[in-house]
Amino acid sequence: MKDFTIIASSTMGLESIVRDECVELGFKDVHAFNGKVEFKGNFKDVVKANIHLRCADRIFIKMGEFKALTFEELFQNVKKIKWSEIIEKNGEFPISWVSSVKSKLFSKSDIQKIAKKAIVENMKEIYDIEKFPENGALFRIKIQGNKDIFTIMIDTSGDALHKRGYRNLINEAPLKETMAAALVKLSRWKGGDRPFVDPMCGTGTIAIEAAMIGRNIAPGVNRNFAAEEWKVIPKDYWIDLRDEAFSQEDYENKVMVYASDIDAETIKIAEENAERAGVEEDILFECKNFLDLEPTAEKGCLVTNPPYGERLLNDEKVERLYRLLGDVCKTRFPKWSYYIITSYPEFEKYFDKKSTKNRKLYNGGIECHYYQYYGER
Known part of the structure; x- marks a missing residue:
């Protein structure tokens, strides 16, 4: 795969710090937005970001971004994405997060069902099978809608990055x-x-x-x-x-x-x-x-x-x-x-x-x- 867009999600207020961390790590084309930092990279950069970023919440691969005013547009745009470049034949691919703000498509459950169906239809054509066992590695998908623009991404981190692995017991009001x-x-x-x-x-x-x-x-060096x-x-x-x-x-x-x-x-x-x-x-x-x-x-x-x-x-x-x-x-x-x-x-x-x-x-x-x-x- 050629370089793609990687997203480091961030707590509001920490975007510039995460951006600076990304620049220090040598990532290319780094830009900060509300709640996230985007940069260009490859699979090696995905690994590096997970192991080294101290202040980001999670690392995602951005699969697509498009405008959708109808569920048919949502379906066709999600179906167009090259899912098989990431998700393997027996991969588990739940749509784990959906948000939609100021968008015509606002029903989270409908967005979830239609996007899932679109991914399955896409992968049926590629893998030439009717049913997916979903008993392999986990590929959690996040869909974020804002003013009719939908961003589709896959989570690479699993547990959020604040879970370094050293803190088993916490006090009443823990600081991440x-x-x-x-x-x-x-x-x-x-x-x-x-x-x-x-x-x-x-x-x-x-x-x-x-x-x-x-x-x-490195904060993620001892975790999975x-x-x-x-x-x-x-x-x-x-x-x-x-x-x-x-x-x-x-x-x-x-x-x-x-x-x-x-x-x-x-x-x-x-x-x-x-x-x-x-x-x-x-x-x-x-x-x-x-x-x-x-x-x-x-x-x-x-x-x-x-x-x-x-x-x-x-x-x-x-x-x-x-x-x-x-x-x-x-x-x-x-x-x-x-x-x-x-x-x-x-x-x-x-x-x-x-x-x-x-x-x-x-x-x-x-x-x-x-x-x-x-x-x-």
């Missing part, structure tokens, strides 16, 4: 690994002489993602993907690109990550997660109140996801927490950079300092802002 990695990337921290601190670390996701970035550990079972992608691609990722890990870089939380049980879980991620030696976990925090260097980077919204319920407690956090940051860490994500609209008022910049992000569907305070460079 992909979001945690984005918070670290936005802080520009990469290790070296500047320590990294998360004073309300919960089960350690931000600290673990920071250590993985500092060590250049749906497309590994596809005959169309040589097994060697997965073996070679994993080997390459392992060889690029950096154990010379100085990585100093400090993570603490007031809850002892949570810290125990965080330590287990770090061990599974292979970064237990790069993070010092402690059970302590953030009010006892002391800097280990003159300059550094503090990134945290403090309790907010429904996690505390009581506005008075939230406001007191932010006021105290502001005092700790300004008095004990005057030259540090600090980065705080919260959904609380009056955060800056109680933190008592205007951020250098803030960025709107969506954490688990909740609108948040990421407040960024730049310290001395």
Whole structure:
């Protein structure tokens, strides 16, 4: 197959970070859109994207895009797609996601049935069989309609990319690994002489993602993907690109990550997660109140996801927490950079300092802002 379009789906607000990651990985013709980044590539790039992208949600192959105002147009356009270039004779090909926004065709169940029928009719002609057993590898299809334009894609990831495999136990309001990695990337921290601190670390996701970035550990190197079972992608691609990722890990870089939380049980879980991620030696976990925090260097980077919204319920407690956090940051860490994500609209008022910049992000569907305070460079 010649080069095709690959889609890295993204949480709203993280598109530019995913785009930058794609450029860094050497992908061609990279463009960011709402909720996704598209680039040109081949099957090797599909493998590379799954193993290396830290902040994307899933990797899809774009099979087609067209305008459809009637179900007949939908049927004919889906039937035209060269499905057999990807899906093998016994492949399982459910239409797993359908969305339709501001389109004449809005019935998701009808879109699903008609598209499925079109794919079957197409593959009957190619494979010259009447019935498909669908007992082989999984090819989950996504159909996205927006203003009568339908995008048809196949998921290559399987489980979403935030499922790195190191986090078995989570706290009440978990931050996805992909979001945690984005918070670290936005802080520009990469290790070296500047320590990294998360004073309300919960089960350690931000600290673990920071250590993985500092060590250049590819986020998907130790997990499996749906497309590994596809005959169309040589097994060697997965073996070679994993080997390459392992060889690029950096154990010379100085990585100093400090993570603490007031809850002892949570810290125990965080330590287990770090061990599974292979970064237990790069993070010092402690059970302590953030009010006892002391800097280990003159300059550094503090990134945290403090309790907010429904996690505390009581506005008075939230406001007191932010006021105290502001005092700790300004008095004990005057030259540090600090980065705080919260959904609380009056955060800056109680933190008592205007951020250098803030960025709107969506954490688990909740609108948040990421407040960024730049310290001395």
